[in-house]
Amino acid sequence: MKKLALALGTFDGLHRGHLNVLNEAKAFAEDGFTPAMLMFDIHPQAVLKGIAPPLLITSEDKEEKAKELEVLPVHISFEEIRNLSPEEFLRDILIKKHNVGAVICGENFLFGKDGGGNSKILCELCEKYGIIYKMARSIEYKGEMISATRIRKSLANGDIKTANEMLGRNFSYDFLVVEGNKIGKKIFGFPTINQHFPTGFINLKHGVYASQSTVDGKIYPSVTNFGCHPTVGGDKVLSETCILGFDGNLYYRKIKVELLDFIRAEKKFNSKDELKAQIDKDSKLAIEIFNSKK
Numbered sequence: 432m433k434k435l436a437l438a439l440g441t442f443d444g445l446h447r448g449h450l451n452v453l454n455e456a457k458a459f460a461e462d463g464f465t466p467a468m469l470m471f472d473i474h475p476q477a478v479l480k481g482i483a484p485p486l487l488i489t490s491e492d493k494e495e496k497a498k499e500l501e502v503l504p505v506h507i508s509f510e511e512i513r514n515l516s517p518e519e520f521l522r523d524i525l526i527k528k529h530n531v532g533a534v535i536c537g538e539n540f541l542f543g544k545d546g547g548g549n550s551k552i553l554c555e556l557c558e559k560y561g562i563i564y565k566m567a568r569s570i571e572y573k574g575e576m577i578s579a580t581r582i583r584k585s586l587a588n589g590d591i592k593t594a595n596e597m598l599g600r601n602f603s604y605d606f607l608v609v610e611g612n613k614i615g616k617k618i619f620g621f622p623t624i625n626q627h628f629p630t631g632f633i634n635l636k637h638g639v640y641a642s643q644s645t646v647d648g649k650i651y652p653s654v655t656n657f658g659c660h661p662t663v664g665g666d667k668v669l670s671e672t673c674i675l676g677f678d679g680n681l682y683y684r685k686i687k688v689e690l691l692d693f694i695r696a697e698k699k700f701n702s703k704d705e706l707k708a709q710i711d712k713d714s715k716l717a718i719e720i721f722n723s724k725k
Contacts, residue, residue, distance in 0.1 A: 448576065604670070
């Protein structure tokens with residue numbers, strides 16, 4: 432049985448820094464290891480602090496990304512290991528239970544009870560137990576290390592372009608399309624898809640975004656409103672996307688929406704005609720942005 436080259440971390444955003452750690456793990460395939468990534472069942476902060484930072488990617492999408500990257504997900508219960516010392520975690524969980532022969536981490540990686548282990552301690556323990564140790568270099572964006580915290584802040588400010596640059600991909604989601612009040616079709620003449628963000632997922636800046644949506648493998652330009660839709664009396668926060676050039680029933684399907692840029696903040700218009708005119712402008716701009724990304 433092949434030993435694992437395990438990438439260590441929470442991988443709570445799968446951003447460019449995380450991908451660098453995973454690519455270092457993948458490089459060990461040439462030496463006969465199986466590249467793998469650690470996947471906790473829950474974010475450590477949810478256990479240690481009682482609240483986890485907002486999700487940038489769902490567990491399902493993280494699993495799918497692992498398949499795309501050809502790395503084996505190694506599922507570990509955080510509750511099971513939270514009180515283990517750094518040495519116990521490496522020896523009893525990684526080596527004995529999961530047959531790990533190499534570990535890869537970022538320079539800020541902490542592990543063991545109360546975060547008592549760091550990259551230096553990990554290196555020393557790996558030497559003691561004959562495990563290969565590799566520290567992946569940090570990836571910077573505009574002079575600062577890329578982090579999930581920076582990406583969350585960018586999304587909260589509507590700075591989608593910066594978030595996407597740090598992610599190394601477009602921020603996206605593929606939640607179930609639910610039935611709405613059909614105002615888009617009845618009043619404005621175009622259908623929209625409504626998607627609710629699950630509890631714990633990142634809350635975006637309310638406003639209108641240029642986006643692209645994938646339906647049956649085809650990518651369409653789209654325009655997405657995230658917020659409460661104050662002009663038509665909305666009171667629930669949701670993502671409402673008009674897929675430009677598509678007219679069909681997508682209820683109860685998971686549709687992938689990728690945000691490309693922030694167009695404008697959400698506002699209440701004086702009339703539905705005024706809103707429709709603005710939506711027409713938003714749609715034209717969204718198409719321009721979509722075409723510029725090709």
